[in-house]
Amino acid sequence: MNFLRSALRWSLLFAAPLLISPAVSAAQTSTHSSPAPSRVKQSGAAVPEAYPPALVQSGGSLFRQNCSFCHGRDAAGGESGPDLTRSKLVTQDVGGDKIGPVVRNGRPAKGMRSFDFSEQQIAGLVAFIHTQQNTALRRKGGRKGVDASDLQTGNVEAGKQYFDGAGGCATCHSPTVDLAGIASRYQGLELEEQMLYPKHAKSKVTVTLASGQTITGTLEYLDEFTVGLIDSTGAYRSWRTGDVQYKIDAPVNAHVELLSKYTDADIHNLMAYLQTLR
Ligand code: HEC
Ligand code: HEC
Known part of the structure; x- marks a missing residue:
């Protein structure tokens, strides 16, 4: 399945009031368990369930207030709760029929309490998860090729405007600094993949020592006990997590959020613009 097309389809779906398709989650399960994605399988599978962005957003903030503590900010697992993005229960859930009861009843034996949420709140959590x-x-490669022809249809000027304006790209990137020559480093589809899901993105981390001194660097290592970074001199330094406070800034999250914001036209225009940065 063509990713751009599915992006297009989402943008259409997002415009619709509420669209939850049970058939889709079944189809998805089968694709991800099939090792060699054939064209047929892909095209049968690719439309993910699309939820209205506002619902996802309200679910996201409820999640961050009540669940992130254990399941991680992005539901990808934390110190005391499993990764929900890999959860079979979540994959099998249709419109909240599995997630809802877990939230309402909790898993007290495992340390998850119950939550007395309204239907609407549960729907938000379900949409977010x-x-x-x-x-x-998708990031793990559920999504394959993009049509080269899709790269030829954008408008450079509109792409530049989106970059500087509505897209917010310019708050993190500059066409003459970090993105200078980007189109020589990646061609066509590869460039597009890199834009949609930057693969080499490293997280920044700021560590605050007991003395109050702060050290900022590139996050290199993190587990329950240790946080390690490469500092501005290129040196690796690490601390026991219990001895310091640390704050992680994964800017690539901005790219994940952008996925629900772009229209297909925005993507085409951005691609046209980025391709001028040689
Ligand atoms: C105190 C930590 C904690 C909090 C807070 C918490 N959970 Fe959990 N959650 C867990 C643990 C631990 C499990 C795994 C239980 C098990 O292994 O059966 C779990 C399991 C789940 C599962 C089932 C996953 C599966 O594959 O079986 C879902 C869904 C879930 N949590 C959602 C939520 C949501 C939504 C919230 C917030 C409203 C939340 N949790 C809050 C700790 C927590
Ligand atoms: C909140 C900050 C932020 C915003 C907003 C943002 N990005 Fe990024 N972007 C990043 C980070 C961080 C990386 C990873 C940088 C790296 O690995 O060199 C990245 C990577 C990229 C890359 C790949 C760069 C490379 O050298 O591999 C492209 C292309 C890109 N972004 C384009 C965009 C576009 C287009 C937008 C707007 C639609 C955008 N970004 C918005 C932070 C951001």
């Missing part, structure tokens, strides 16, 4: 799972699945 599925969206996170869909994104994670």
Whole structure:
């Protein structure tokens, strides 16, 4: 399945009031378990469940207030809760029929309490969790080729405007600094993949020592006990997590959020613009 097309389809779906398709999650399960994605399988599978962005957003903030503590900010697992983006239960869930009861009853024996949420709140959580799972699945390569012809249809000027304006790209990137020559480093489809899901993105981390001194660097290592970074001199430094405070900034999250924001025209225009940065 062609990713751009599915992006297009989402943007159409997002415009629709509420679209939850049970058939789709079944189809998805089968694609991800099939090792060699054939064209047929792909085209049968590719439309992820699409939820209205506002619902996903409200679910996301509820999730961050109540669940991130254990399941991680992006539902990808934390210190005391499993990765929900890999959860079979989530994959099998249709419109909240599995997630809802877990949230309402909790898993007290395992340390998850119950939550007394309204239907609407549960619907938001469900939308958020599925969206996170869909994104994670796509990132792992559930999505394949993009048509080269899709790259030829954008408008450079509109792309530049989106970059500087509505897209917010310019708040993090500059066409003459980090993105200078980007189109020589990646060609066509590869460039597009890199734009949609930057693969080499490293997270930044700021560590605050007990003395109050802060050190910022590129996150190199993190587990329950240790946080390690490469500092501005290129040196690796690490601390026991219990001894310091740390704050991680994964800017690539901005790219994940952008996925629900772009229209297909935005993507085409951006691609046309980026391709001028040689
Ligand atoms: C105190 C930590 C904690 C909090 C807070 C928490 N969970 Fe959990 N959650 C867990 C643990 C631990 C499990 C795994 C239970 C098990 O292994 O059966 C779990 C399991 C789940 C599962 C089932 C996953 C599966 O594959 O079986 C879902 C869905 C879930 N949590 C959603 C949520 C949501 C939504 C919230 C917030 C409203 C939340 N959790 C809050 C700890 C937590
Ligand atoms: C909040 C910050 C932020 C925003 C907003 C943002 N990006 Fe990024 N982007 C990043 C980070 C961080 C990386 C990873 C950088 C790296 O690995 O060199 C990245 C990577 C990229 C890459 C790949 C760069 C490379 O050298 O591999 C492209 C292309 C890109 N972004 C384009 C865009 C476009 C187009 C937009 C707007 C639609 C955008 N970004 C919005 C932070 C952001």
